Amino acid sequence: MSGLFSADAWRTVWTYRATFLHGLGNTVELAVVALLLSLVLGMLFGLLSTSGKKPLAALARIYVELIQNTPLLLQMCFLYYLLAFSGNSIGILPTGMIALGVYHGAYMSEVIRAGIQAVPKGQSEAAQAQGFGYLGRMYYIILPQSIKMILPPMVNQVVNLIKNTSCLYIVGGADLISVTYNFVTGSNTGGAYAPAYIVSGVLFFAICFPLSTLASIWETSLKKREAQTTTAAAG
Amino acid sequence: MNTWNASFSILQNPAVLGYLFKGVAFTLVISVVAVLLGLVLGSVLALARNYCNRGPVRILKWLSTAYIELFRNTPLLLWIFICMVFFPLPDFMSHKMLGLSSVEVKLMYKAAVALILFTSSVIAEIVRGGLNAVPQGQFEAGYSQGFSTVQIMIYIVLPQAYRNIIPTLLSQVITTIKDSSYLANVAVIELMARVKQIMSAAGQYNGLGVTNVTDVFVLFGFACVIYFIINFALSCLVRSIQKRKLKMRPAAL
Numbered sequence: 001m002s003g004l005f006s007a008d009a010w011r012t013v014w015t016y017r018a019t020f021l022h023g024l025g026n027t028v029e030l031a032v033v034a035l036l037l038s039l040v041l042g043m044l045f046g047l048l049s050t051s052g053k054k055p056l057a058a059l060a061r062i063y064v065e066l067i068q069n070t071p072l073l074l075q076m077c078f079l080y081y082l083l084a085f086s087g088n089s090i091g092i093l094p095t096g097m098i099a100l101g102v103y104h105g106a107y108m109s110e111v112i113r114a115g116i117q118a119v120p121k122g123q124s125e126a127a128q129a130q131g132f133g134y135l136g137r138m139y140y141i142i143l144p145q146s147i148k149m150i151l152p153p154m155v156n157q158v159v160n161l162i163k164n165t166s167c168l169y170i171v172g173g174a175d176l177i178s179v180t181y182n183f184v185t186g187s188n189t190g191g192a193y194a195p196a197y198i199v200s201g202v203l204f205f206a207i208c209f210p211l212s213t214l215a216s217i218w219e220t221s222l223k224k225r226e227a228q229t230t231t232a233a234a235g
Numbered sequence: 236m237n238t239w240n241a242s243f244s245i246l247q248n249p250a251v252l253g254y255l256f257k258g259v260a261f262t263l264v265i266s267v268v269a270v271l272l273g274l275v276l277g278s279v280l281a282l283a284r285n286y287c288n289r290g291p292v293r294i295l296k297w298l299s300t301a302y303i304e305l306f307r308n309t310p311l312l313l314w315i316f317i318c319m320v321f322f323p324l325p326d327f328m329s330h331k332m333l334g335l336s337s338v339e340v341k342l343m344y345k346a347a348v349a350l351i352l353f354t355s356s357v358i359a360e361i362v363r364g365g366l367n368a369v370p371q372g373q374f375e376a377g378y379s380q381g382f383s384t385v386q387i388m389i390y391i392v393l394p395q396a397y398r399n400i401i402p403t404l405l406s407q408v409i410t411t412i413k414d415s416s417y418l419a420n421v422a423v424i425e426l427m428a429r430v431k432q433i434m435s436a437a438g439q440y441n442g443l444g445v446t447n448v449t450d451v452f453v454l455f456g457f458a459c460v461i462y463f464i465i466n467f468a469l470s471c472l473v474r475s476i477q478k479r480k481l482k483m484r485p486a487a488l
Binding site for chain 2: 166
């Protein structure tokens with residue numbers, strides 16, 4: 001089984017543990033920067049799409065539809081080749097951060113839009129009647145109420161983002177998956193397939209599983225509370 | 236800007252166009268097959284995770300839970316690499332077919348298996364959502380009419396669950412079409428890989444001998460347009476189904 005039970009193969013992986021940690025570091029760095037970018041974009045376009053102004057909402061719609069209906073890999077290649085052939089190459093990691101951030105920004109903006117739209121319209125009107133401006137309305141009234149709707153799907157997006165860092169491989173990236181693949185096919189280290197894939201799988205699982213479990217527990221308790229309030233209201 | 240004309244001339248080459256559209260066909264077929272087989276495997280997993288609660292069959296619940304969580308929390312590309320090395324290859328998959336060489340058929344088969352395994356874990360959770368949405372009273376009514384648990388599943392619960400998740404499943408087709416581009420990392424079969432292949436030799440096809448930035452726009456832009464048309468049509472379909480469902484709900488209540 002290509003080294004699953006071979007002590008030698010496991011030893012090779014242990015000797016090169018710094019390589020895996022370096023890949024993990026790159027993946028985490030990518031994910032964190034891309035997450036920040038996607039939150040900024042998501043907030044911006046989420047607010048645009050709920051602004052009630054037709055052209056602004058249309059702009060947000062175009063961004064979301066364009067990004068959500070084309071593969072991340074294609075966007076990544078597009079950006080990378082574009083920068084390379086126009087002579088503005090900025091390196092793989094920064095390119096990946098931008099591509100991932102823009103891709104997940106579209107999903108974040110949908111999550112935020114859904115959260116804001118779930119708050120009854122009367123809240124916004126009442127705040128307006130009390131003399132709140134747009135920003136004050138959002139900051140003090142709408143967002144605090146929608147945050148519990150927004151967070152669980154947002155955490156799921158973070159999990160997807162971490163998994164999607166593997167898209168860097170197609171342009172020869174430095175993320176954990178690419179590092180693992182280079183390790184198992186490398187001339188000095190090649191052949192230790194099973195141990196290397198297990199190590200990289202375990203690293204991903206260790207990051208993603210707690211997050212996705214948190215999101216699903218959150219979601220279930222939210223649904224339960226909602227069901228209770230609706231039955232209470234109906235009764 | 237005559238490089239634009241040179242770039243567009245790549246897409247006027249019938250051989251290139253044919254090559255790319257064959258890639259579109261592979262993308263669609265692989266995605267649809269992955270969702271259909273993923274639905275079969277995912278349904279089994281969902282039933283095991285939801286209903287194998289008592290006695291020795293509990294081990295099926297644990298196994299399917301482990302499977303679902305394992306695949307949901309690791310990247311698709313890792314599973315593609317793993318299947319490349321470890322998934323056994325049946326004999327009928329090791330010769331030429333569909334205009335692919337025997338090596339390409341082998342790669343396509345293994346990568347498609349990875350995509351199916353990965354998709355099935357996502358679909359299992361979708362099916363579970365559908366099963367959980369079927370009211371408990373449906374089971375009780377079924378038992379009171381003398382149905383066995385298996386009969387209740389086949390005749391009462393599953394049909395309702397599947398009807399409820401049709402829109403979500405269609406969205407999953409969109410996701411799978413996008414995910415199928417990950418196959419480009421290991422084989423040149425579907426659209427993404429073929430566009431990248433043409434891109435790498437764009438200098439020969441555009442007649443200028445060098446690759447320009449306009450080639451990037453034209454080739455990847457072309458692929459974007461194709462993906463967008465397919466996926467946007469599907470997402471419009473999803474939205475119209477959901478709208479119709481919302482309209483029907485007050486009448487049903």
